[in-house]
Amino acid sequence: MRMWIGAAARLISRWMMAAGISLVAILTSVQAQTTPQATLEIKSLLDYVEHSECMFVRNGSEYPGPRARAHLEQKLNYLEGKNKVNSAEDFIDLAATRSSMSGRVYEVRCPEGVQPAGTWLKRELLRQRQLH
Numbered sequence: 001m002r003m004w005i006g007a008a009a010r011l012i013s014r015w016m017m018a019a020g021i022s023l024v025a026i027l028t029s030v031q032a033q034t035t036p037q038a039t040l041e042i043k044s045l046l047d048y049v050e051h052s053e054c055m056f057v058r059n060g061s062e063y064p065g066p067r068a069r070a071h072l073e074q075k076l077n078y079l080e081g082k083n084k085v086n087s088a089e090d091f092i093d094l095a096a097t098r099s100s101m102s103g104r105v106y107e108v109r110c111p112e113g114v115q116p117a118g119t120w121l122k123r124e125l126l127r128q129r130q131l132h
Contacts, residue, residue, distance in 0.1 A: 041088035054110035
């Protein structure tokens with residue numbers, strides 16, 4: 001009897017492990033989907049960057065709005081390919097806050113002063129959401 005209980009326990013243990021591995025595989029294969037609302041918000045933020053009079057500072061070099069937008073779109077496309085962006089906040093946090101190469105924080109230099117790009121974009125996102 002003891003032998004049968006031990007064999008049954010091992011079988012149940014293996015089954016539970018296989019079920020757990022399967023669940024992890026299923027959950028990690030679920031793709032983050034950017035909602036239509038998030039897509040509109042991200043596009044609006046990119047438009048804001050492109051048409052701003054502020055200079056976007058990346059790794060110590062200044063870039064005008066159109067070049068900053070192009071760079072952020074490249075990062076966004078990469079992150080979307082990895083299924084990492086499903087909100088405007090994800091876009092800001094993962095693509096528009098710091099250099100993924102150097103780790104240096106992005107800044108914007110505006111007539112009002114210098115500030116972190118992430119803070120600047122989150123403020124704009126909040127403003128846009130309040131309008132709608």
